[in-house]
Amino acid sequence: MDEVNISDDDRRLLGVWAADCVERVLPLFETKAPCDTRPREAIEGIRTFVREGRRTARLRSLAWAAHKAAREVGDPAAAAAARAACYAAATPYIHPLATSHQSKHILGPAVYAARAREIAAGDDTGVGDEEIYRAIEHAPPEVRELLRRMPPRSAGRSRLDSLHHELDAALRS
Numbered sequence: 325m326d327e328v329n330i331s332d333d334d335r336r337l338l339g340v341w342a343a344d345c346v347e348r349v350l351p352l353f354e355t356k357a358p359c360d361t362r363p364r365e366a367i368e369g370i371r372t373f374v375r376e377g378r379r380t381a382r383l384r385s386l387a388w389a390a391h392k393a394a395r396e397v398g399d400p401a402a403a404a405a406a407r408a409a410c411y412a413a414a415t416p417y418i419h420p421l422a423t424s425h426q427s428k429h430i431l432g433p434a435v436y437a438a439r440a441r442e443i444a445a446g447d448d449t450g451v452g453d454e455e456i457y458r459a460i461e462h463a464p465p466e467v468r469e470l471l472r473r474m475p476p477r478s479a480g481r482s483r484l485d486s487l488h489h490e491l492d493a494a495l496r497s
Contacts, residue, residue: 408436
C-alpha cells in the first residue's frame with residue numbers, strides 16, 4: 325500500500341474546510357436536540373486543533389461523541405449533520421495511506437453536510453448538489469492536492485456514494 329505525505333499544514337487546512345462545511349448544518353441537529361452539544365463541541369474541537377496544531381485524545385473523544393449523538397438523535401437529517409461533525413473532528417487523524425477509505429474521510433464532512441441538507445429538504449437532491457458545489461468552491465488548493473494523492477472514489481450505488489463521487493471528481497479537476 326502506498327503512503328502519502330500529509331503535513332500538519334495539510335491537516336489544519338483540511339480541518340478549517342471541514343468545519344466550515346459542517347457549521348452550516350449544525351442547526352439541523354440542534355433544532356432536534358437543543359440540549360445536546362456534542363456535534364457543536366466536535367466542531368469547536370477541530371477549530372482548536374487548527375489554532376494549536378495538536379492532535380489530542382480529547383479531539384478524538386469529541387469525534388466519537390458526535391458519532392454517538394448521530395446514533396441517538398432519531399432524525400435522519402440531524403443524524404447526518406452530527407456525522408458530518410464527527411468526520412470533521414476526525415480529519416486530523418486520517419492515515420497517510422493512499423486508499424479510497426482515506427479519501428472518504430477527507431470528503432466525509434462535506435458529503436454528510438450535503439446529505440443532511442437534502443434530507444431536511446425532503447430528499448431534494450438539488451439541495452445536496454448545491455451544498456457540494458459550495459464545498460467545491462471553498463476547498464483550498466491544499467485540500468484538493470491532498471485528495472489527488474488518494475485513489476479516486478467510484479460512483480457506488482447509494483446517494484452518499486454519489487455525493488462522494490461527485491465531490492471527489494470535482495476537487496480533482
